[in-house]
Amino acid sequence: MVRSSTKALAFISGVIIALFFAISQGLADPQASSVLGVWKTDGDRSAVVVQPCDDTISDQKICGNIIWTESGKRLGALILSDFLLDDDGLQDGWIHDPRSGKSYRAQLHLKDENSLEVKGCWLVFCQSQVWTRASSLSFDPADMWKKSGG
Incomplete structure (x- = not known):
């Protein structure tokens, strides 16, 4: 049970980090890309x-x-x-x-x-x-x- 909650927490943390990265890239200077x-x-x-x-x-x-x-x-x-x-x-x-x-x-x-x-x-x-x-x-x-x- 502890192992599955740790995996779920790691997965959710990864999704949040990926979303943060995607949003920050979208807000960057449009000429940069x-x-x-x-x-x-x-x-x-x-x-x-x-x-x-x-x-x-x-x-x-x-x-x-x-x-x-x-x-x-x-x-x-x-x-x-x-x-x-x-x-x-x-x-x-x-x-x-x-x-x-x-x-x-x-x-x-x-x-x-x-x-x-x-x-x-x-x-x-x-x-x-x-x-x-x-x-x-x-x-x-x-x-x-x-x-x-x-």
């Missing part, structure tokens, strides 16, 4: 804001614009376009090289809340980078984007 936000590119040479292509998320298309670079060049340049939101990542989008003007098929995959894998392909040749969520920038890059006319 989303590709939306500001990302530092590979090598920390630039920052890209990833957001809905238009000012609504109704069509679910996601774009990204450069909002900071070491050199201050190419601010506002469109670098990601037409990505569609889905549960496994964003598929069938485009990545644009602002230096060459060329565009490539691309995929985004959120590896964890602070790591975004960006993969661009031309024919069968692909290249990937891992971008880092820009929570540690010493300035608000969104202000730079606004100042540049974005």
Whole structure:
């Protein structure tokens, strides 16, 4: 009898802990589990804001614009376009090289809340980078984007 009440108490405690964890995850910053936000590119040479292509998320298309670079060049340049939101990542989008003007098929995959894998392909040749969520920038890059006319 004591053994079964101990098991029942352990089970109920486990359920309560699991519910607490699930609720706390649901109340966390929604951008923490989303590709939306500001990302530092590979090598920390630039920052890209990833957001809905238009000012609504109704069509679910996601774009990204450069909002900071070491050199201050190419601010506002469109670098990601037409990505569609889905549960496994964003598929069938485009990545644009602002230096060459060329565009490539691309995929985004959120590896964890602070790591975004960006993969661009031309024919069968692909290249990937891992971008880092820009929570540690010493300035608000969104202000730079606004100042540049974005």
